[in-house]
Amino acid sequence: MVLDCSDNFATRHALNRACVKHRKPLVSGAAIRFDAQVAVFDLRKTDAPCYACLFPEDGAVEEVQCSTMGVFAPLTGVVGSLQAMEAAKLVIGTGETLNGKLLLLDAKQSEWRTVRIKRDPACTICG
Numbered sequence: 368m369v370l371d372c373s374d375n376f377a378t379r380h381a382l383n384r385a386c387v388k389h390r391k392p393l394v395s396g397a398a399i400r401f402d403a404q405v406a407v408f409d410l411r412k413t414d415a416p417c418y419a420c421l422f423p424e425d426g427a428v429e430e431v432q433c434s435t436m437g438v439f440a441p442l443t444g445v446v447g448s449l450q451a452m453e454a455a456k457l458v459i460g461t462g463e464t465l466n467g468k469l470l471l472l473d474a475k476q477s478e479w480r481t482v483r484i485k486r487d488p489a490c491t492i493c494g
């Protein structure tokens with residue numbers, strides 16, 4: 368499996384392409400300012416979405432990086448721990464992972480949300 372702890376879309380998409388090609392689980396984590404997200408793309412499963420289903424490579428997503436925007440320092444620890452937890456569950460093969468789900472944390476408001484991610488049949492990477 369691959370844990371994506373990078374801070375830019377070029378790396379994230381390169382890792383996603385490699386995981387799709389080799390059918391490896393991708394545990395994605397990101398944090399900026401007071402916002403964080405964690406998702407699992409278990410690409411061993413044929414119906415699993417990939418990172419590009421959520422964020423298309425040709426999508427108009429504005430790239431913001433921690434080096435310019437800053438990040439609430441404890442948030443990176445939270446995201447790293449969540450990624451480690453999801454990775455351990457994938458290795459052990461127990462429980463329910465975040466496969467097909469995006470876990471969002473608004474650290475400023477102390478609010479968590481989970482959003483379902485569906486595989487995009489028109490995805491240029493896995494479709």
Ligand SMILES: [Zn+2]
Pocket residue numbers: 416417418419420421487490491492493494
């Ligand atoms: Zn996809």
